[in-house]
Amino acid sequence: MPPRKKPSPALEPPRVGDTLAALRQTRALSLDELSRMAGVSKSMLSQIERAQANPTVAVVWRLANALGVSMADLLGTAEAPSAPAIAVVASHAxxxxxxxxxxxxxxxxxxxxxxxxxxxxxxxxxxxxxxxxxxxxxxxxxxxxxxxxxxxxxxxxxxxxxxxxxxxxxxxxxxxxxxxxxxxxxxxxxxxxxxx
Missing domain, CATH: 2.60.120.10 (Jelly Rolls)
Incomplete structure (x- = not known):
């Protein structure tokens, strides 16, 4: 009889509150404005930012689209590339x-x-x-x-x-x-x- 595998520990869902708050503030958006842009209630946004709720995939997708970022960026799962010695941001970007x-x-x-x-x-x-x-x-x-x-x-x-x-x-x-x-x-x- 093969040995039983130990159950893997439950993974904690990613917390997007800090990232969401930073993106919203950088774009000078109020909770009301982002709520209208993303179609997500203001109370849900507030709970996400205060780490009192974790959003569904559908909500993350709506927020990422409204903020113009990838879902990986919002979830904090994007692999960070090594920083170049000099980084240039084009005017159009x-x-x-x-x-x-x-x-x-x-x-x-x-x-x-x-x-x-x-x-x-x-x-x-x-x-x-x-x-x-x-x-x-x-x-x-x-x-x-x-x-x-x-x-x-x-x-x-x-x-x-x-x-x-x-x-x-x-x-x-x-x-x-x-x-x-x-x-x-x-x-x-x-x-x-x-x-x-």
Whole structure:
């Protein structure tokens, strides 16, 4: 009689919450927005991000499609290639976000693995445009360096005009906004630093 095989230990399903939260934050999507894009309820998204639920394959597929990543990337099962000494991201491969009115464009320059720590963007705001944001987690600070035109930054009730060559640093753990009060397109570098 052949020896009996020991049952293999049960494998824990992959936890996608941290990856999902990082991808959503990098794309500046609220739970409501991602819920609409993916066709997954807001409460389910919240439970997944807090590791209180593991999604079905169908839900992972919907989320991956909505976020523009592979299922393996979302599940954390993609085999990581060895990093080259110098990595180049082509201009056409740099993801970007647009404000609902189409007057603001954020090009995402930072890598996904730093999302939730710090992020950096190229921001273009057309005349009269505004990028309005809700409060980020406590202790988050944004740094805006204006490269062309001028911008106006609001953090809570405080407001400051910023000219070419100037950098403004402000609390982003309250509602905040970046506006272009000028008549030409304004550009800036935006760095978001999350608390450690």
């Amino acid at each position: 740099t993801p970007s976000l647009h404000s609902p009115d189409g007057l603001c464009e954020l090009r995402i320059l930072g890598p996904i693995d730093l999302a939730g720590q710090f992020e950096w963007y190229e921001l273009k705001v057309q005349a009269g445009g505004a990028l309005e944001s809700g409060a980020h987690e406590p202790g988050t600070v944004e740094h805006l360096s204006v490269m062309a035109g001028s911008m106006e930054v609001r953090s809570g009730e405080a407001q400051q005009r910023v000219k070419v060559g100037e950098t403004v640093r402000y609390q982003a753990d309250r509602s905040h906004a970046i506006r272009n009060p000028g008549k030409t397109t304004a550009t800036a570098w935006l760095v978001v630093v999350h608390p450690a």
